[in-house]
Each structure stands twice: as C-alpha cells, then as structure tokens.
Amino acid sequence: MNNLKKNKLIDSTFKIVGMLFTSLGILILIILLYNIIRAGYTRINWNFLISLPSRKPDIAGVYTAIIGTLDLMLLTIIFAIPVGVGAGIYLEEYSKKSKLSTILEINIANLAGVPSIIYGLLGLGIFVRFFGFGGSILSGSLTLSLLILPIIIVATREAIKAVPPSLKEASFALGASKWQTIQKVVLPSSFGGILTGIILSLSRAIGETAPLIVVGAMAYVPFVPHSIFDTFSVLPMQIFTWTTRPQAGFAIAAAGAIIVLLFITFIMNGIAVYFRNKWQKKLQ
C-alpha cells in the first residue's frame, strides 16, 4: 500500500510540475510583451512612424526602416511565391517516387535546417559579389526568398496532399489535361493551405535580421530608397542598431520599433491562423 501511495504522490507532483512549466511558458510571453510595451509605448505615435532615423534618440523614427521592410517584402513575394508554389506543385503532382524527387526531398529538408546567417553568406557571395548587385534591396530580397523557399514548398505540398483524390479523378474523367486539373481543381481547393504557408513564411522573413546584416543592410539610412539597387535598412536591423547603442534613449526607441514589428508579425500570424481554420472547415 505504501508503494501505491508513493506512486500517486509522484503522479500528482508531476502534474503540478507540468502545469507550472506550461504556465511558465505563457508567463514569460506575458513578461516579455509587458516589459517591451512599458519601455516603448511612449514612442508609439504617428511621428515615430514617419520620422527619419537620427543621431538624437528622441526624434529618431522608423520611416526608412518601414519602407525598406515593405520594399523587401514586396520583392520577396514576387520572387519566392511563384518559385515556391511551382516547386511544390512539381514535387507533388509530377515527380512522385522518382529518384530526382527523393534527392529534392532530402535537399529541401536540409535547406530548412540551414541557419539563416548561412543564407546571408550565400547572398553575399552570389548576389552581392558575383552578380554585383551590392548591398541592395535586390540582394536582400533574393537572399530572403531562398531562405523562405523551403517553407513555402513544404506548405504547398501539404495543401495539395490534402485535396481529395476523387476531385482530381473526376476532372481527369471529364477529359481535362494535367495542367487544367491543377489549375482549375487542385490549386483552388488547396488555396487556403498554400496561402497560410505563404503568410507564415513572410512573417518569418519580416523578422529576419542576421542574413540581411551579412548581405549589407545599413545601420543608418537617412533617405527612402528609390530603386531596387539602393542600400536599405529594415525594422529588425533598426532595432538591432538601436539596441546596441549605449544611450538609454535608443533603448526606448528600440522598444518602440519592437512594438511595431511585433504588431505586424502577430497580425500576419493571426491572418494565417484565420485562413487555416477556414480552409480546414471547407475541406471537411
């Protein structure tokens, strides 16, 4: 009987430990958000968003960083989405069980695990130096595109896999060609899943700092870029440079910029979750 009591005690102790750790995870999230908002909320106003960076922390704003982030994301969308979705379609619909597809699969799994800073070195070697694009928006967005490609490919494949085969067979039975079936049946019914993956991959790209530092994002950009060959800064880069400054005013500005960045990240994740739920309901 003593043994039974002991076992029950261990059992209920672990239940409490598990509960504590789970709430600890949530609690840390709350502490992080609370401290950042407390440190930075004074800077959140319209002026902060439309001011240029400055050597004086109180008047420094995130305008060029936000524009840089938007430019970079726009180009990344243009490069990464067609290639990622195309590769996903190819792997799922065209190259099943061939030797090439096994190689592609292992390769993509490996790319997904390559640290982001290595992509920065790739971008530095290929886009900045070899193609001579310099530390430009173009180099930055090409680098980020390669970085998020595995995420988009995996999401596209998962979404296509979830399309019921009966739909495809019905389309083939009506005499539709392979591409017609993909275009008219497979893509529309996997759209929600693909979109979710794309948004999540972009939300990852928006927060990336390390590869862009290596590619040559600037710590201080006092003007708005005019072409894709201009130098640039992005929000995370601005946060990084302000965080590493010794003056206390810059820590406040950094917290303000973090609020802006987290706001964008959370909105994107929220939209992704919304689409995923809607799409999963539709599938059922």
Place this chain on the structure above:
Amino acid sequence: MKIKEKTIEVILKFCASITILTTIGILAVLLFESISFFKNVSIIEFFTDTKWTPLFSEKHFGILSLVSGTFLTAAIAIAVALPIGLSIAIYLNMYAPKSFRKTLKPFLEILAAIPTVVYGFFALTIVTPFLQTIYPDLETFNSLSAGIVMGIMIIPFISSLSEDALYAVPKSLKLAAFGMGSTRFQTSFKVMVPAASSGIIVSIILAISRAIGETMIVAIAAGQQAQFTLNPTIPIQTITSYIVQVSMGDAPQGSIEYKTIFAAGLTLFLFTFTLNSISFWIKKKYQEKYE
C-alpha cells in the same frame, strides 16, 4: 496543347531545381572562400589554437574559442528548454484536458514566432539586469542570459514536436499500461516516452541545431570577445555573432578578415548539417517502423 503541357512541366521542374542550386551555391561560396582562407592559415592552427583575433594586429585563427562560445550558449539553452519543453509535452498529452491542449499549443508556439532580435533586446535589457540582482558579478554581456533566452525561444520546438510524437503513439499501448494499474506518470515515462523516443530525439536534435545557428540573441546579449572558456558569466563570442561583427564593420573583399567569416560559416554549416542529417535519418527509420 501537348507543347503547353510540356512547357509548364519544364518550368515547374526548374522551380524545383532552384533548391538544388541553392545547396550548390551555399557549398560553392563557403568552400571557395574557405580554400583561399586555408592558403593563408594552416588548418592545424585553425583547429588547435585557442585564440581567435583576426581583427587585431596580432592575428590568431583558433576557431575553438568561437566553437566553445557556440556550444556553451547552446548547452545552456538546451538545459533550459529540454526539461521545460518535455514536461510541457507530457503534461499536454497525458494530463491536461483536451481543450487545454488545443488552446495552449498555439499559444506556446507564439514564442517561436517572435523575431529573434526581440529576444536579444529582452535578454540584454530585462533578463541580464534581473540576473545581476541575484548574482552581482555577472557581466553586462554574458552567455548565461543569452543562453536562457535562447532556451525560452526553443521551448516550443521541443514541446510541440515531442507532443506530436507522443500523440502518434498507438493508443493501445497507453491503455494497456493503464489497464495494468500504472499511474499516468509511470505510463508516461515507462511506456509513452520510450515509444516516442525517436520523435523526441529528433525534436531535441533540431532544437540543438537551431540553438547553434541562432544569431541575433548572442550578437546582442553575449558580447564580442572570443574566449576559450566555459564560464557563463563573462562575455564570449559565437560563430554566428563573429560573422555579424565582421559584417557590421567593412572588411574589404579579399582581405583575410573577409575570408574568416566564410571559414567560420563553413564550420557552422558542417555542425548543423551533421545534426540535421542525423535527425533526418532517425525520422526515416521511425516512419518505417510504424507504417
């Protein structure tokens, strides 16, 4: 019609092969610059010297001090994330009500969606000052704070992936253990965790690989002094934060400083590649077992 179909297939195939080109590109860039680096620096010095000072006038190229910094922070991160992440996974799978699991899992995954530069800020401005109230000798830049925050960041990797692995264990195993009169704790650690061990190990390896490659937290909070040490209270430098340091300055192309980041990058790539390959291999084996 036939031509159109064929053209589309070729275009799609090209999209897929860009991923192969990416891998070739990574290897080519890293190897090309590293080979030219090792023409100037002996490979023996690279692996045995314990000083790393390429940016000083007296140059030393011992990668060991960067490697020790990298593994020190990663070890601290895993020491934080493994017990917490695994406990969360077991709790959500075995103890918590179903509705808990459904709502808490996405909540915890928010921790993985936060940009790492934000964690760096958190480590430097909140965690380090807090740790200094407990241990006043802690320096402003240290691997302890960076490692702990990195651990927080990778909790969801371990908790979510391990929970998935536990979830995939056939229900009959769990029910049999309960039927024998085991408590949930006994069932968890004697039946479920061993049955899901390959999935759990994969999650841990991926978490280690993630911690080794993590950049911004260490670049902000761990300092920029390459030291061959296991002391978590002093500034160190990791492979990744060294690459950031050189990139923030302007090392001219072709200079030895410029080449060091590729040699360091190649070292990092070899570590993560090995870890990822092991996890991929385990995953393949495990899938075969259950299908």
